[in-house]
Amino acid sequence: MTESALSVALLNEQTAILLSGITGLVMPSLMVVYKATRETYPGFGLWAAAFVCNGVGSLLLGSEAFVPIWLSLWLGNILILAFPALLALGLNVFLRRPTRWLGYGLSVILYALIQGVLIIASVDAGTRSIAFNGFVLIYMCIFGWNIYSYASRISGKVDHLALSVVFLSAAICVVRTVNILLKSSYENPVLYQDLDTLFILLMVLASVSMVIVIISMNQQRLEVDMHNVAKALEEKTSALEDLNQELTVTSLTDFLTGIGNRRFFDSEYQSVWSRSVQDDTSLTVLVLDLDCFKLYNDSMGHLAGDECLQRVGRLLMTHPGLRGSLVARIGGEEFAVVIEKGADEGWALAEELVSRVASLSIPHPSSTVGPLVTISIGVATRLPNDNSGSKLLSRADHALYHAKTAGRNQALVA
Numbered sequence: 001m002t003e004s005a006l007s008v009a010l011l012n013e014q015t016a017i018l019l020s021g022i023t024g025l026v027m028p029s030l031m032v033v034y035k036a037t038r039e040t041y042p043g044f045g046l047w048a049a050a051f052v053c054n055g056v057g058s059l060l061l062g063s064e065a066f067v068p069i070w071l072s073l074w075l076g077n078i079l080i081l082a083f084p085a086l087l088a089l090g091l092n093v094f095l096r097r098p099t100r101w102l103g104y105g106l107s108v109i110l111y112a113l114i115q116g117v118l119i120i121a122s123v124d125a126g127t128r129s130i131a132f133n134g135f136v137l138i139y140m141c142i143f144g145w146n147i148y149s150y151a152s153r154i155s156g157k158v159d160h161l162a163l164s165v166v167f168l169s170a171a172i173c174v175v176r177t178v179n180i181l182l183k184s185s186y187e188n189p190v191l192y193q194d195l196d197t198l199f200i201l202l203m204v205l206a207s208v209s210m211v212i213v214i215i216s217m218n219q220q221r222l223e224v225d226m227h228n229v230a231k232a233l234e235e236k237t238s239a240l241e242d243l244n245q246e247l248t249v250t251s252l253t254d255f256l257t258g259i260g261n262r263r264f265f266d267s268e269y270q271s272v273w274s275r276s277v278q279d280d281t282s283l284t285v286l287v288l289d290l291d292c293f294k295l296y297n298d299s300m301g302h303l304a305g306d307e308c309l310q311r312v313g314r315l316l317m318t319h320p321g322l323r324g325s326l327v328a329r330i331g332g333e334e335f336a337v338v339i340e341k342g343a344d345e346g347w348a349l350a351e352e353l354v355s356r357v358a359s360l361s362i363p364h365p366s367s368t369v370g371p372l373v374t375i376s377i378g379v380a381t382r383l384p385n386d387n388s389g390s391k392l393l394s395r396a397d398h399a400l401y402h403a404k405t406a407g408r409n410q411a412l413v414a
Contacts, residue, residue: 025052026055043094043095078115081132155224260326265326269326289376299365311360357375379412
């Protein structure tokens with residue numbers, strides 16, 4: 001019989017199987033190193049166990065000269081078959097899908113029974129290999145289908161690397177099976193044996209490639225999870241910013257009337273004052289107070305008092321002449337308006353507001369002014385010698401005092 005080139009190179013089927021065993025035991029070591037440096041997901045441990053089974057099973061098959069042949073053939077084949085079964089099982093765990101332990105376990109037991117019967121019946125190695133290739137092909141198809149159908153949901157894209165390796169592994173099983181079925185057609189048995197050895201070596205390379213696939217899938221999931229975490233953090237940050245903005249607006253808004261409160265007024269007034277001084281523009285302050293409001297609350301009740309304040313607040317918010325102006329409630333029944341206009345326009349606006357509030361026709365039977373709710377207004381315009389905003393506000397407040405002592409329901413200029 002002619003000696004083949006592989007035989008000359010001492011690379012026969014037995015050495016190929018031993019090489020597969022050594023490779024199967026080295027791969028988990030690489031996976032352990034990876035696991036120590038990067039986060040891994042459930043299923044990674046099952047994949048490492050798959051390579052251990054492959055390594056031990058291959059060493060058993062390659063050591064049939066040292067162990068009982070039935071143990072070498074039977075247990076070795078079962079452990080090698082556990083390799084693709086554990087890969088498929090680990091993928092289900094990795095993808096958070098139903099694990100189907102029972103199904104995979106029963107399939108391995110079924111294979112063990114088939115191999116046991118074939119060994120007892122002294123069936124040739126080719127037939128046993130066909131049974132082995134059939135089971136491996138089924139596991140690879142399930143593995144590939146799960147990657148195609150479900151892994152893309154995690155990474156957002158089809159894993160072409162994984163699918164390519166799975167397809168090649170399945171193709172090797174099919175071609176090796178065809179090679180076995182055509183064994184009788186070979187004129188030179190050495191050629192058949194060399195091809196079978198090459199197919200075994202290709203399966204070893206496919207198993208090595210599977211480590212790359214596993215690490216790649218884990219890396220993709222890490223990147224996706226990091227992206228999702230970053231996105232969730234960004235959304236929470238945005239929501240927190242919106243909440244902070246809402247809280248800021250709430251803290252600056254009068255809860256009853258919906259216009260600015262005293263804190264808002266103090267902050268905005270300083271800005272308006274500084275701009276007026278810097279640009280040397282006119283600035284007029286109106287301080288409004290509801291006449292005899294304590295008597296209104298006592299006679300009409302606090303709920304009616306709140307409604308009265310709300311109606312006056314709405315009037316100030318919707319008045320065309322106050323659009324873009326600073327309007328705020330600065331006390332219980334006291335409001336302030338700041339307009340960037342001169343004394344004459346400020347006076348005219350104050351007179352109009354006095355008239356508008358009276359025209360609301362809110363009954364006030366206990367008022368000493370009249371039967372309806374009225375207001376008094378103090379008006380003050382910035383003078384060249386005004387060196388602070390508080391001085392201007394004080395003059396407007398002083399004018400309000402005189403308007404109230406002079407009979408109320410009127411506006412006076414400081």
